[in-house]
Amino acid sequence: MPHATHTNAKLAPAGRLALARCIVDAHWPLRRAAERFQVSPTTAQRWAARYRQHGPAGMADASSRPHHSPRRTPTRRERRVIKLRATRRWGPARIAGHLGMHASTVHRILTRYRMPRLAHTDRATGRAVRRYERDRPGELLHVDVKKLGRVPDGGGHRTTGRAQGKRNARATTTTRRNSHPVLGYGYLHTAIDDHSRLAYTEILADEKKETAAGFWQRAHAYFASAGITVQRVLTDNGSCYTSRLWRDALAGAGITHKRTRPYRPQTNGKVERFHRTLADEWAYARAYTSEAQRRAALPAWLHHYNHHRFHTAIDGPPASRVTNLSGRNN
Structure with missing residues (x-):
């Protein structure tokens, strides 16, 4: 395999050949040839010797790999x-x-x-995962739901310690018929654009089909306000996304619905990764003393994510890839 010429080399192979021929064939003095081609006499002598030994073929770059590597791992x-x-x-x-x-x-x-x-790589098979990214905003939106445990009044065990967290949870929870306390969950419904990573998230009470369809109507309006025309939506095979209500909500707007392959959540990996970022930088980033306090912090964090947070995959915040998005500098 031929080697590329070093970026700092003064002579390409054609120039080396011309230099060597001046010295060997035309019998130019070494220093005169070196001055003519603006290289040192040592360099001129080296290419002349290479030309005498190998001819024009010797002007190509040689491999810098050593002949022997005694310390290389067996x-x-x-x-x-x-x-x-x-x-x-x-x-x-x-x-x-x-x-x-x-x-x-x-x-x-x-x-x-x-x-x-x-x-x-895919955790199940170890095979490399093929990465992709749509060319324009709106070509594909990823939609998913993440279940998130509520914060009891006074704070949970992550911030107050396990013993105090349990006491706070008992004081905050409702009770089922079998007398077991239940603190409950919030459900993060998220839609994220594949190209720009612009995200829209709401915390809702459940993941039923009516809730998911209502969320989509508001998410669709948000992306439309940013000048994004949604063409396709990708979801998993959850019951709320296989319902007629969800199908009709997308079909009514002329949007194509795509679903991931069963047991392949990585196909919807962009929204999965967003939920992990959401958990690290918002849900568990502070010592919240109540669920209401944590929920109140979500809009500000979401604005920061969309408008200011640097995203390494796109070399900037999501807003940098959306032309009509308002409030970038707020």
Whole structure:
């Protein structure tokens, strides 16, 4: 495989050949030729010697790889690294600890064998996940629901400790017929645009078909206000999304409904990843003392996410990819 010319090289292969021919064939003095081609006499001498030995073929870049690598990890050990990665889905640090190696060495081996990052593989099969992104806003929206435990009055165990959190929960909960206390859940309904990652989220009481259909009407209005025309919606196979009510809500607006393959939630991975970000940066980011306090913080966080938070996959906030979105600098 030919090697690319170094970015700082003063001579391309054609220039090297011209220099060498001036010295070897035309018998130019070494210093005169070096001055003519604006290189050092040492460089001119090196290409002239290469031309005498190999002819024009010697003007191409040679490999910088050493002939011998006595400190390279043995092939047998490299195979063990690859086997552990493929069969157990371990990262470099864990493989290194198991084999008594440096994590940096394991990382270089995985890179050399072009093993995909664990975050880019399917957990069930270990195969690389094919990433995609739609070309324009509105071509595809991901919709999903995440169940989230409510915060008891006074704070939960994450902020007050397990003992006090349990006492707060008992004081806040309702009671079922069998006398077991139930704090309950909130349901995060989310729609996120595939191209821009612009998101719309509401906390609702359940995930029934009527609730999901009502959420979609409001989400659709939000994206329309941003100048986004929705063409397709992708959901999982939950009962609220397989209902006639949901089908009619999309069909009435001329929107195509697509569903993920059964037991393949990664197909809807963008909304799954958004929910993880939502949990880390809003739901469990502060010591909330009540569910009402946490819910009151959601609009401000969602505005920050859409308008200001840097998204590494798109090199900016979602608003940077939506032309007509208002309130970017608020």
